[in-house]
Amino acid sequence: MTSSAPTDTFRRIALRRHPVGEPTPEDFVVLSEPRPTPGPGELLVRTLHVGISPAARIRMSSRESYAAPLELGETIYAPTVGVVAESRDPAVPAGTIVTSPGGWSELSVARSDAVDVFDPRLGPASSALGIYGTSGFTAWAGLRQFGSIKPGSTLVVSAAAGAVGSLVAQIGRLRGCRVVGIAGGQEKCRLVEEEYGATACVDHRSSSMATDLATACPAGIDLYFDNVGGKVRDAVWSALTPGGTVVVCGLISEYNQDSPEPGPPWFRLLSQRLTVKGFLVRDHHGLRAEFLAEMSAWVDAGLITYREEFHDGIESAPRAFIEMLRGHNRGKTIVRLADDPR
Amino acid sequence: MTSSAPTDTFRRIALRRHPVGEPTPEDFVVLSEPRPTPGPGELLVRTLHVGISPAARIRMSSRESYAAPLELGETIYAPTVGVVAESRDPAVPAGTIVTSPGGWSELSVARSDAVDVFDPRLGPASSALGIYGTSGFTAWAGLRQFGSIKPGSTLVVSAAAGAVGSLVAQIGRLRGCRVVGIAGGQEKCRLVEEEYGATACVDHRSSSMATDLATACPAGIDLYFDNVGGKVRDAVWSALTPGGTVVVCGLISEYNQDSPEPGPPWFRLLSQRLTVKGFLVRDHHGLRAEFLAEMSAWVDAGLITYREEFHDGIESAPRAFIEMLRGHNRGKTIVRLADDPR
Numbered sequence: 001m002t003s004s005a006p007t008d009t010f011r012r013i014a015l016r017r018h019p020v021g022e023p024t025p026e027d028f029v030v031l032s033e034p035r036p037t038p039g040p041g042e043l044l045v046r047t048l049h050v051g052i053s054p055a056a057r058i059r060m061s062s063r064e065s066y067a068a069p070l071e072l073g074e075t076i077y078a079p080t081v082g083v084v085a086e087s088r089d090p091a092v093p094a095g096t097i098v099t100s101p102g103g104w105s106e107l108s109v110a111r112s113d114a115v116d117v118f119d120p121r122l123g124p125a126s127s128a129l130g131i132y133g134t135s136g137f138t139a140w141a142g143l144r145q146f147g148s149i150k151p152g153s154t155l156v157v158s159a160a161a162g163a164v165g166s167l168v169a170q171i172g173r174l175r176g177c178r179v180v181g182i183a184g185g186q187e188k189c190r191l192v193e194e195e196y197g198a199t200a201c202v203d204h205r206s207s208s209m210a211t212d213l214a215t216a217c218p219a220g221i222d223l224y225f226d227n228v229g230g231k232v233r234d235a236v237w238s239a240l241t242p243g244g245t246v247v248v249c250g251l252i253s254e255y256n257q258d259s260p261e262p263g264p265p266w267f268r269l270l271s272q273r274l275t276v277k278g279f280l281v282r283d284h285h286g287l288r289a290e291f292l293a294e295m296s297a298w299v300d301a302g303l304i305t306y307r308e309e310f311h312d313g314i315e316s317a318p319r320a321f322i323e324m325l326r327g328h329n330r331g332k333t334i335v336r337l338a339d340d341p342r
Numbered sequence: 343m344t345s346s347a348p349t350d351t352f353r354r355i356a357l358r359r360h361p362v363g364e365p366t367p368e369d370f371v372v373l374s375e376p377r378p379t380p381g382p383g384e385l386l387v388r389t390l391h392v393g394i395s396p397a398a399r400i401r402m403s404s405r406e407s408y409a410a411p412l413e414l415g416e417t418i419y420a421p422t423v424g425v426v427a428e429s430r431d432p433a434v435p436a437g438t439i440v441t442s443p444g445g446w447s448e449l450s451v452a453r454s455d456a457v458d459v460f461d462p463r464l465g466p467a468s469s470a471l472g473i474y475g476t477s478g479f480t481a482w483a484g485l486r487q488f489g490s491i492k493p494g495s496t497l498v499v500s501a502a503a504g505a506v507g508s509l510v511a512q513i514g515r516l517r518g519c520r521v522v523g524i525a526g527g528q529e530k531c532r533l534v535e536e537e538y539g540a541t542a543c544v545d546h547r548s549s550s551m552a553t554d555l556a557t558a559c560p561a562g563i564d565l566y567f568d569n570v571g572g573k574v575r576d577a578v579w580s581a582l583t584p585g586g587t588v589v590v591c592g593l594i595s596e597y598n599q600d601s602p603e604p605g606p607p608w609f610r611l612l613s614q615r616l617t618v619k620g621f622l623v624r625d626h627h628g629l630r631a632e633f634l635a636e637m638s639a640w641v642d643a644g645l646i647t648y649r650e651e652f653h654d655g656i657e658s659a660p661r662a663f664i665e666m667l668r669g670h671n672r673g674k675t676i677v678r679l680a681d682d683p684r
Contacts, residue, residue, distance in 0.1 A: 260608075264605055266590055269620075278613070278614060
């Protein structure tokens, strides 16, 4: 693709109805609207890439969560990377690459103090969403803030072939953990072992998951980085060591459910003195510079690898999202609207 | 009562069968046995007082927990305070007051390095089980290690009229918290408010418990010290503030159940970034001297008050235990076998 010239209209994708269970394409609508004009202190940002992540499912439900539910007609929430097309703030001139919560939209207006400038020397603009974006920062900050990792300890991560999980596995390994992944299917498990350096990866679709997990973790599980919740979490729960920690980063298996699932019994939490900690990366924005420095050094040294999976055109976003929730992605799912500007 | 002279036999109480649900007197048996003889490095301890606590219920079930289940015929586990009747270690001479896990028994043999010497200047021997014993240490260490209390924050404690809860309430108040108790019944609630200094106390037997809790905690709950689990915990769960903490110290409401109850949904744990931490006081033995110094200063200054409820004679232990599990006690339940030695 090449970047398209500015036009008088742009397209965005909104909720047509609140999905019940697994979202369908009919839950979304593509709207075409007149190009907006930024006011003082605002930027008009042309989206290059939209980051597709499971957490977007949460706000599509009508129930209250950590953010207000999306209203019908509202643009689907998503982090984006884009180029400033018009600026009403001289500090962020036209042509600057920025990340912002632009949503499933070809254009967005943002206050200049609500965007982060992306340094293009780090990598292509798409990397601002995955490895240097929310996914990478989540993996890095989750382990740094809550991991209290001792070298040689056993770290288990679920959704280990996904955008966050694949980085948790690699960062854990770099920090000296024995890393065991959990993923859906043999092919993903091979990826986690061969490309992301896990000692082992357990297929959660196998009927022998619990046994396989025990075999892969003969000394128990010291730290569990949970992206999925549900039955995978329950299997890990029984294998946590005394004093073990769970970092709750995501609950993908529950996002399509209308009412929340019960958690595991607290009896074991007490008897094993477990710590369970919910984690949202947005609380840790102050660590961003440190994150970018450490992560880019690892990437430049070839110590960390990552995958991006592109879908082209804003109209591909619902399908990309639905496929990702089904676990069909490998690495970061990105909707590409334009190539990087030269 | 007066202390009885040594005899050739002693009595102890053992499990006759594993209780199913609420224990009954028939689950226990009083055994009379020949007086044991301590070996080298051992002490024969004559029990003065037995501490009765809900946690003893856990090991009565046949299922595995943080300690092996009691076998039939084994003495019921309990902390005791006693006087050394015969010593085979000159460092702990006869006449010394010691605490040890002597169980529901008139006599016990202990290795001298497995007992703690009790300083009788602190208070009567019974205080070695409550305020200066496991109950006090649990309340103090749980708040110190996990509370990270900010003055003005709202602390909620369940079983607030009990041995641990009444001290959590008072220590929380001394540390600057706004303390709200939860207890069963109006009379206990009055005790918690008037004697233990809680700003309010919510009756968990009331059908309006959740509303009452919300009214008592208009700014939400920052820290919950959980002694009970179950429906009380679930009501608190919905009122925790973002970043709130739960210290899981006990699950009294579940101890009589054969299989563990599910915990609350993790969705809220994630969205509110909660921390949940299981806590056993035995992990914190290194803090004992600091605890005794701070607690005795508070007691001597009249800043902390406590209650002891005595039942006389070893044969009263099963009934005292059953009554305590039903919540009929106020403060620490103690089975008294003899008065303090003079």
